[in-house]
Amino acid sequence: MAILAIILFISIFLLVLYGYPVAFTLGGLSLVYAICFLDASVLTLLPNRVMGVMENSVLLAVPLFIFMGIMLEKSGLAERMLRTMSELFGRVRGGMAVSVIIVGALLAASTGIVGATVVTMGLISLPPMLKKGYAPGIATGVIAASGTLGQIIPPSVVLVLLGSVLGVSVGKLFAAALVPSMMLVGAYVAYVLLLGIVKPSALPPGEAGAIIWDRNLLVRLIKSLFLPLLLIIAVLGSILAGWASPTEAAAIGAAGAIVLTLGQGKLDWATTKLVCQETTHLTAMVFMILLGATTFSLVFREMGGDSFLVQLIERSDLGEYQFLFLVMVVVFVAGFFIDFIEIVFIIVPVVTPLFVGYGTDLIWLGILLGINLQTSFLSPPFGFALFYLKGVAPPEVKTAHLYRGIVPFLIIQVILMTIVVFFPEWIL
Template identity: 80%
Template sequence: MSLAALALLLFVSIFLLVLYGYPVAFTLGGLSLIYALCFLDLNVLTLLPNRVMGVMENSVLLAVPLFIFMGIMLEKSGLAERMLSSMAGLFGRVRGGMAISVVVVGAMLAASTGIVGATVITMGLISLPPMLRRGYPAPLATGVIAASGTLGQIIPPSVVLVLLGSVLQVSVGSLFRAALYPSLLLVGAYIVYILLLGIVRPKKFPERDEPLPRDRKFWLNVLQSLFLPLLLILAVLGSILVGLASPTEAAGVGAAGAMLLTWTQGRLDKTTLDTVCRDTTHLTSMVFMILLGATTFSLVFRELGGDRFLVALIERSDLPEYQFLALVMVVVFIAGFFIDFIEIVFIIVPVVTPVFVAYGTDLIWLGILLGINLQTSFLSPPFGFALFYLKGVAPPEVTTGHLYRGIVPFLIIQILLLATVIFFPEWLGVR
């Protein structure tokens, strides 16, 4: 068997073991080391320490634990509840106003945290019961919450984009800038869909969403609940987009700002800080263990000639760039049913990147397409992770069938956005 065939066998073996349930980090690193010991010169492994240290010294990756800390801290602050209450009052006179409020708050939480699981669970806990009480059908309510909760995959600052920037070796700030317009278009498309549904099928919505009196106290509450999160978003995103700070520096500002916001809500105490630090350490350790395993896999795969084999295979097949792109998008979409986005970023993306480099593909554009695709896979039945998160906090009367039916329109919207970014990237400033 040739070394290139062994490289492909390594990739397939890892993928199957991950699907079977073995820990991703140890599967990536362990199986790659076994292949290296069996089929490569042992001198190859002397390259591994330098690769590992190169990863650990990458200052951009410092943004990962800082953004995770920021997201978990904001989850504990209670600001999401205040924002939802204020936005529901603001849109209360519009049919479907509560649903629009969920989309807007979900987008703001995404821009503040970038962590999908935390956003979906938070939105499910604070918005699903009141939506059901006000007469929203369960499929519509769950669809809006799940779709809004996954906006953190593509709205900067996104942990997904930070990791993609590291793997694709492109500027994270450039990815953030490129993701801005598609993410705003997606939020706008969600809102337009809800408004159109209110016109075409008004029975899906309650008559009124119990608007609050628009007095001075109401406007003061709206200002207070929205001002602090908007200030944090401006501090984090604004400093990156105008070039005042790197993503890592902005993540540090965001982490400090999240602590300050939690303190202003009276929820910053030793217990909260202990919980946030423990959860941040757990998630960060998981990400970096997978990253180190992926580094080992990448080294062995390339030494076996896997990347050169794939490039040569595509060249011999004369497959056009867009056909190969479509193939990768389908593979990533399907893989998202079964494995987490971190695993996809570190297993699949490094394998296909050399092929796109050979095509001369714009890697910033590719990163945005992968980010949107990963967000879509989070919502796709039957294994969408966002649906599992929401089902875990939903009332007993909300069934899995409700979740599956409710998410279909939003999946269609996201697929249309993905197609728009593929065929008209210049419209959105992505390419």
């Protein structure tokens, strides 16, 4: 029976790779296996599982954070932020690249939606970077790397879903993600500045003259940087201070996004309708996958799949770090082919009991998984972020430029992941 559970897992994985809808593959194939190989009474447990998902108030944060992100994306805030940051850093060699990284980090904290951030940053920053004289590889590498920061910078939808699946506090995950995410942003900026010193020809020189601090610049700074930053602090600060749950903080974020969009003069009926439609579409997709994953989890465990894996690991005599390495490789490779939502709901529930058996800190594991998923999003040849960026890049930007440009940022990612593995006390 346990072998059937493993076959079920492999079958679902292969069908998802082949292109079948994830939610219906997870739920449908699991139901077929349950009807064929299990007692019918097992299915009476399913309604309670489904209601458990529906009653999980933490998951209400998902549609609210998605709404917040899409509303801010439609507000045109990204373009204003980039323009203002370019004014501040324009006198530094590689200043525009630094601006893109910082704006990417702010957008990641505001939206948490990787595809939207990469596409937005590609549209508004790649043409001016190329025109200014940046090499295509450097420009695309900076944009792709900064655009995927939404996987790890809180408030991140990835961390909300990981918290739900791992059964840990989303607030604690957000708190633990702050240090590594800031280290990552700092490392990206340091790399660009160091490149400007070591290899000045790789980056265009800064603009001549000093920054003119006048009333207009201060107004632009407040509207394009200070207010979004205030919203991020309000959302994260209320969670970390214990004043609000992640769901309540997400509601604050959604309301704040509406106010910011109104302040940008972009809030109208057409925008509101589009934002609501996209939010509903993404939320429905996430929750259909979640319900399918709930069915799969029930059937997999009733077939003895989890206990079989525990026995297999015990017999193989793998240590905690060896097993962690194995899981990280599987997640990394899976990230080439399927979306993070599918990985979170297919792979993570299967391995979580094994990590519990090892006594692994699940907060630490959640951060590692978040960084790993972000790294796989960037990795050639199948990284999703590279495909998103190539889709909006000018014709002169070739795929080879994207592959070469992203390598230094991948090295930075791997170094950070290694630091988190061996120095967990830094984040915990």
